[in-house]
Amino acid sequence: MNLYCYDLLILLIAATEPALASPFSSLARFWPRFSAQSLATNSTTTNSTTPSAFIWLPQDEYSGKTFFDRFEFYTGPDPTRGTVNYVNSSVAFNNSLAYFEAANNTVVMKGDDTTWLPEGQNRSSVRISSIAQYNTGLFILDLNQAPWGCGVWPAFWTVGGGQWPYTGEIDIIEGVHDNEHNQVTWHTGPGCTLSLESNYTGSVVTDNKGVPNLDCDGNLNGNAGCGITEWSKASYGPFFAASGGGVFAMKWDETGIAVWSFYRSAIPGDITKGDPNPANWGTPVASLAPATCDPIAFFVNHSIIFDITFCGDWAGNSYATSGCPGSCSTRLMDPSNFVNASWSINSLKVYKKQIINGRISAALAIEPNWTILGAIVLSLVLGY
The missing domain is CATH 2.60.120.200 (Jelly Rolls)
Known part of the structure; x- marks a missing residue:
């Protein structure tokens, strides 16, 4: 199973529907790079209305x-x-x-x-x-x-x-x-x-x-x-x-x-x-x-x-x-x-x-890119 896909899936679920992310809470310790702090400080702006968060992946x-x-x-x-x-x-x-x-x-x-x-x-x-x-x-x-x-x-x-x-x-x-x-x-x-x-x-x-x-x-x-x-x-x-x-x-x-x-x-x-x-x-x-x-x-x-x-x-x-x-x-x-x-x-x-596309509010909530989320879910289902 592709752990990188799991990474992104957990991030997007947690950002949009925290209740749905609870089953994954025991795994959170394995992905510390998705902390609120890292998303808050690792950000860039591609234009005046569409900022993006990013992370540094190995x-x-x-x-x-x-x-x-x-x-x-x-x-x-x-x-x-x-x-x-x-x-x-x-x-x-x-x-x-x-x-x-x-x-x-x-x-x-x-x-x-x-x-x-x-x-x-x-x-x-x-x-x-x-x-x-x-x-x-x-x-x-x-x-x-x-x-x-x-x-x-x-x-x-x-x-x-x-x-x-x-x-x-x-x-x-x-x-x-x-x-x-x-x-x-x-x-x-x-x-x-x-x-x-x-x-x-x-x-x-x-x-x-x-x-x-x-x-x-x-x-x-x-x-x-x-x-x-x-x-x-x-x-x-x-x-x-x-x-x-x-x-x-x-x-x-x-x-x-x-x-x-x-x-x-x-x-x-x-x-x-x-x-x-x-x-x-x-x-x-x-x-x-x-x-x-x-x-x-x-x-x-x-x-x-x-x-x-x-x-x-x-x-x-x-x-x-x-x-x-x-x-x-x-x-x-x-x-x-x-x-x-x-x-x-x-x-x-x-x-x-790795750029995480989306809109970040003052509360660090991320509006997901549903195309990306769908692709990730599909890859998990197919076992890529």
Whole structure:
């Protein structure tokens, strides 16, 4: 029997004829996402007279021993010119650069931290890309640690399936060296800009003259895109790891693209329960408004990527002013410098937005769409 159909049926019955819904009351605890609170706060307006409620439904989960089953290992040259050798799945698994840690149910991806290298030689590492592609969604990553250290440059990001940057790139977690602040960045084709008036707590990344870089066009400014630096000194690097990690969430829909981050001790309860409601999370650390950048037109067919590179365009070019010792090329020689260059992941969950069409009164009563209700009842009767 289709449980999703049951979900919608119970919601519509409860909204219109509460007395009829009483036989289902014992099942209500299994569908907390249909609470009055979630319907009250998850709402959007398609025109002035027809608002709609919506919920975020589970779409994909990457976790546990099957985490890598729906990812592909990238083995090509690093587009960011890092001093790195991305290995295939066999090499990664055989050399413990990627593995599942059953004792604590975590997934680990890391750079090589055992091999001494001559100066200038590439260090082995991992880059994976999801087989699935997404057009909008709510992406929630629960992790214990993101890679960090002098010369290290990791990222958790999504990128479009077409020619870069015209189908967009969203960098959700990115940093270099021992930085303390995570940076969220967007790369697009021409015509997308970041608004200073948008609602976010972070600071817009500036150019070398201190001018806010608001143009997200990846063809300009050395492919810098437009970015926002988180305010928290523990959103990246050693302090983030020392606090037990936390959760990063990226919401991408017709209302824009926004990113939140939460310490381990401050993860919202709705995330923990698998009933995420971004309306409860407060102001995001970074957001890209639809008024200045259409999130549907500029971001298309995105795969999810994790990677760890070394030196390269960002970490290499910023090394001299990073406070790190020596040079990036000499730093890369000693494997003990990369003991913290690893991802430790509990889960990555992707949710999709489901619109519940109807009219919502001040009392949150829903006037049902009887065509939809009829279709649901029919599907239940036929056993779909």
